[in-house]
Amino acid sequence: MFKKRIPLVSGKSESIFAVKSGKPFISRFQLTRRQRGTIFSQFVKLITITEAVLKDIEKSIVERKDIQGLFDALKKRGYQISGPTLRDNAVIYDQISSIDELPIGWTDTQEKGNYRLTKGNKSSLFGYVVGPYSWKRFLYPPERKLMEVKREGTGFAVVKEEEAITKQAFVGVRPCELSAIAIQDKVLMEGPYADASYKRNRTNAFIVAVNCLRPGGTCFCSSMKTGPAATKGFDLAVTEMIEPKRHYFLVEVGSKEGSDVLKDVPNTAAGTEEIQTADKAIQKAAGKMGRSLDMKGIKELLDDGFDDGQWAAVAKRCLTCGNCTMVCPTCFCINVEDTTGLTGQQAQRFRKQDSCFTVEFSYIHGGSIRTSEMSRYRQWMMHKLAYWQDQFGLSGCVGCGRCITWCPVGIDITEEAGHYRKKG
Ligand code: SF4
Numbered sequence: 177m178f179k180k181r182i183p184l185v186s187g188k189s190e191s192i193f194a195v196k197s198g199k200p201f202i203s204r205f206q207l208t209r210r211q212r213g214t215i216f217s218q219f220v221k222l223i224t225i226t227e228a229v230l231k232d233i234e235k236s237i238v239e240r241k242d243i244q245g246l247f248d249a250l251k252k253r254g255y256q257i258s259g260p261t262l263r264d265n266a267v268i269y270d271q272i273s274s275i276d277e278l279p280i281g282w283t284d285t286q287e288k289g290n291y292r293l294t295k296g297n298k299s300s301l302f303g304y305v306v307g308p309y310s311w312k313r314f315l316y317p318p319e320r321k322l323m324e325v326k327r328e329g330t331g332f333a334v335v336k337e338e339e340a341i342t343k344q345a346f347v348g349v350r351p352c353e354l355s356a357i358a359i360q361d362k363v364l365m366e367g368p369y370a371d372a373s374y375k376r377n378r379t380n381a382f383i384v385a386v387n388c389l390r391p392g393g394t395c396f397c398s399s400m401k402t403g404p405a406a407t408k409g410f411d412l413a414v415t416e417m418i419e420p421k422r423h424y425f426l427v428e429v430g431s432k433e434g435s436d437v438l439k440d441v442p443n444t445a446a447g448t449e450e451i452q453t454a455d456k457a458i459q460k461a462a463g464k465m466g467r468s469l470d471m472k473g474i475k476e477l478l479d480d481g482f483d484d485g486q487w488a489a490v491a492k493r494c495l496t497c498g499n500c501t502m503v504c505p506t507c508f509c510i511n512v513e514d515t516t517g518l519t520g521q522q523a524q525r526f527r528k529q530d531s532c533f534t535v536e537f538s539y540i541h542g543g544s545i546r547t548s549e550m551s552r553y554r555q556w557m558m559h560k561l562a563y564w565q566d567q568f569g570l571s572g573c574v575g576c577g578r579c580i581t582w583c584p585v586g587i588d589i590t591e592e593a594g595h596y597r598k599k600g
């Protein structure tokens with residue numbers, strides 16, 4: 177709680193504004209209309225200034241030469257660090273332990289069915305856009321053993337395996353990916369059937385988000401309101417600033433743990449100019465999105481277009497390869513597979529990532545219910561943009577653009593959604 181005495185213009189009376197739990201109240205009245213107006217405008221000014229001051233306090237500067245200190249601080253606390261690195265001509269996410277393993281100096285160009293690494297600013301650590309991997313690889317791995325049994329006499333015994341609890345730190349999480357993680361949290365941790373393994377991984381995760389200053393050709397987070405700035409869901413959020421004579425990181429703290437980690441990294445308080453420069457760079461990025469998707473009423477438009485001929489037209493191109501579901505950071509469908517050893521002495525049960533593009537995915541007793549390519553493609557897109565809203569009250573798409581980039585035939589969810597809007 178803070179209090180501020182505000183002198184009134186006429187001096188007839190004086191009131192004290194107090195802000196408690198974010199709500200203002202006036203202790204004494206007897207005010208003219210004009211006085212009330214003055215108080216209100218001064219109050220708004222006061223709140224604005226206070227917010228700006230608080231924002232400034234929470235932002236720090238870490239110089240490029242000190243950024244390895246962030247990795248060291250995380251390692252000191254027992255975190256296993258995963259972040260972007262180069263492999264197979266792409267930026268992927270894997271375990272790393274030093275900033276030297278980041279894709280320094282690399283960027284990428286992305287378009288429908290096209291991804292190419294190119295040389296970017298030779299100093300940049302985070303100059304690329306999202307690649308084919310997402311953080312679900314670590315939080316909700318594509319394959320996980322659920323149980324194992326061994327024969328014992330005429331019966332069997334369950335082999336008990338304690339899952340190692342690893343503290344994971346994710347460095348380089350993009351704002352759209354924070355939203356994707358929040359969606360998976362809702363799907364996998366809320367409700368009566370929370371996924372225990374996901375919950376464990378998620379609870380122990382430390383997130384270093386990186387704001388986007390150079391969106392890719394297939395990005396549309398701005399229209400989905402999921403980027404290009406990280407607003408919540410991180411422990412630390414970083415904006416990489418490269419100026420002619422200076423390379424530094426503006427760091428925002430998002431949690432107590434984030435604040436503790438930052439204390440171990442050499443840093444200084446950010447000045448207003450540094451904050452404003454970074455804000456402007458992010459705003460500029462928002463205006464440079466490769467694509468956009470208007471979500472207003474999209475569910476109703478797709479519902480109405482359920483029998484539209486466009487589904488069949490797209491299905492003629494769709495290979496039903498499932499790439500779009502594999503790369504999507506929010507897709508969560510799985511299958512459960514059992515295997516039995518040849519000698520019959522042991523059996524294992526695995527959870528494996530699955531895709532709605534396979535015929536087997538919709539298998540129920542007697543056969544599959546989505547046998548045509550069209551029905552599978554329609555199910556995928558309608559789930560993302562319409563059914564997800566029915567199920568979870570939110571969009572299943574965060575605008576990362578991966579499904580557009582990694583679709584071998586260049587099917588574009590923004591273009592397809594646009595078809596139903598034009599028609600509607
Ligand atoms: S839409 Fe593209 S990526 Fe998805 S299944 Fe069809 S061909 Fe594969």
Ligand code: SF4
Binds near residue numbers: 503504505572589
């Ligand atoms: S549907 Fe496509 S653009 Fe949307 S979150 Fe999934 S991969 Fe990204």
